[in-house]
Amino acid sequence: MNDSGTRPRRLLTVILVLIAVLVAAALAVVFTRGEPKLLDAGTPAGIVQRYTAAIIDGDEDAAAEYLTEAARKRCDNLEQPYSDNVRVSLLSTVEREDSADVKVLIVTSSDGGPFGASEYETEEVFDLVKEDGRWLVxxxxxxxxxxxxxAAAP
Structure with a gap:
């Protein structure tokens, strides 16, 4: 029997099968990542996550549920919040008995410009207070x- 011709073919078949398995696994990972894991709604970071997600989704009613009464009435910022091409990442949380600071990284990207796409990032802080045992922005x-x-908006 002549094994010299079948051995390279088997090796090639095994290599091709391994490559196919790796490609399938990589595709499965990419397509099943889905949404980020929701943080505990009883934590300041969880409230900021839900609040920013509501703003990004354009659901102002849902976002307002995470605001204090004073924050709901405050309209000193007359610009419309935006939600296009923005990502928010949690950096840190400082929690005290009745207040908390949630530091985030906000990355805004745009497609325009003479050199193509660009990004701008800034670190910002959400201030939260605890009212009736619930964290609010x-x-x-x-x-x-x-x-x-x-009524106060232009």
């Missing part, structure tokens, strides 16, 4: 400020 960075008092 007292102040948000300007990118995520929400004016629910439509």
């Amino acid at each position: 007292e102040s948000a960075p300007w990118q995520f400020a929400l004016c629910t008092n439509k």
Whole structure:
């Protein structure tokens, strides 16, 4: 029997099968990543995550549920919050008995410009207070400020 011709073919077949398995596994990982894991809604970071997600989704009513009464009435920032091409990443949380600071990285990207796509990133802080045992946003960075008092808006 002549094994010299079948051995390279088997080796090639095994290599091709391994490559196919690796490609399938990589595709499975990419397509099953889905949404980020929700943080605990009882934590300051969890509240900021839900609040910013609501703003990004354009759901002002849902976002307003995470604001203090004073923050709902405050309209000193008259610019409309934006939600296009923005990512928010948690950097740190400082939690005290009745207040907390949640530091985030906000990355805004744009497709325009003479050199193509660009990104701008800034570190910002959400201030939260605990009211009736529940964390609420007292102040948000300007990118995520929400004016629910439509009478005061221009």
